[in-house]
Amino acid sequence: MKPLLPLALFTLLAAGGAATASTQSLNEFPSAIMPVLVQVDAQGRVTDASPATKLSPQLDRLLRSNLAEMVSKPATDRHGHPIASQVIINVALQTSPRAEGDYDANFAYVSTKPVPMGSWYWVHIDGHRLALANRDYRANRRLFEFNHYRAGFRPQPIPVRQLPPPIRNASQPPAASRPGR
Numbered sequence: 001m002k003p004l005l006p007l008a009l010f011t012l013l014a015a016g017g018a019a020t021a022s023t024q025s026l027n028e029f030p031s032a033i034m035p036v037l038v039q040v041d042a043q044g045r046v047t048d049a050s051p052a053t054k055l056s057p058q059l060d061r062l063l064r065s066n067l068a069e070m071v072s073k074p075a076t077d078r079h080g081h082p083i084a085s086q087v088i089i090n091v092a093l094q095t096s097p098r099a100e101g102d103y104d105a106n107f108a109y110v111s112t113k114p115v116p117m118g119s120w121y122w123v124h125i126d127g128h129r130l131a132l133a134n135r136d137y138r139a140n141r142r143l144f145e146f147n148h149y150r151a152g153f154r155p156q157p158i159p160v161r162q163l164p165p166p167i168r169n170a171s172q173p174p175a176a177s178r179p180g181r
Contacts (some may be wrong), residue, residue, distance in 0.1 A: 010050055033090045033110050035122060037132070042082045044074040052122050052130055063091070066107040086120060088113040088132075 035053040039048040047065050055063060075085035091107040097106055132179065 031091050032105075034092070035088050035090050035113075035130075036063065036067065037086065037122065038071070038089050038114065039084070039086050040071055040074055041084050042074050044071060044082070046071050047084075050122060059093075062105060063107050070109050086115040088115055112136070 013174060019086075035052045037050040037052070038046055041047045046064065049064050051060070051063060070089065074082040075087075077083050089112055090110040090143050090178045092110050094108045095103045097130050116134075120132045121135060123133040125131060
């Protein structure tokens with residue numbers, strides 16, 4: 001298993017670097033950084049981690065164990081009560097050589113971005129652009145249908161209805177309101 005780890009790391013870095021160099025994501029991520037959608041329960045435990053790209057089972061286990069080490073407590077509401085939350089944690093794969101010739105690898109924390117309430121998941125549009133979509137929002141489901149991303153599709157602007165200006169009678173002042181009403 002240890003001889004396969006350097007090969008897997010090299011393959012992941014080479015493929016990931018080549019893939020991200022030619023893509024234009026809806027959200028730009030540097031090529032060495034991988035965004036991970038992380039769900040944390042009210043006890044502060046990582047319940048789910050969804051990386052933006054599919055990882056091998058070994059790297060997925062490593063990612064989940066590193067995320068569990070990074071998250072130390074749950075989010076809190078404005079009253080200080082712990083709550084379940086979702087967040088995007090940007091991580092970078094770091095390796096260091098060992099004396100035996102193998103490598104130690106871990107995912108290092110880079111930054112965090114908040115995620116609004118809802119059930120979110122990664123969507124790869126046109127096979128290479130990356131976005132988050134909300135399972136709970138019906139309009140979002142329609143947004144990611146295939147027909148909306150066909151070549152030449154341009155959304156049509158919605159015309160804004162202008163209200164007419166209020167009519168004023170310039171010759172007579174407005175009537176005073178009666179005090180009883």
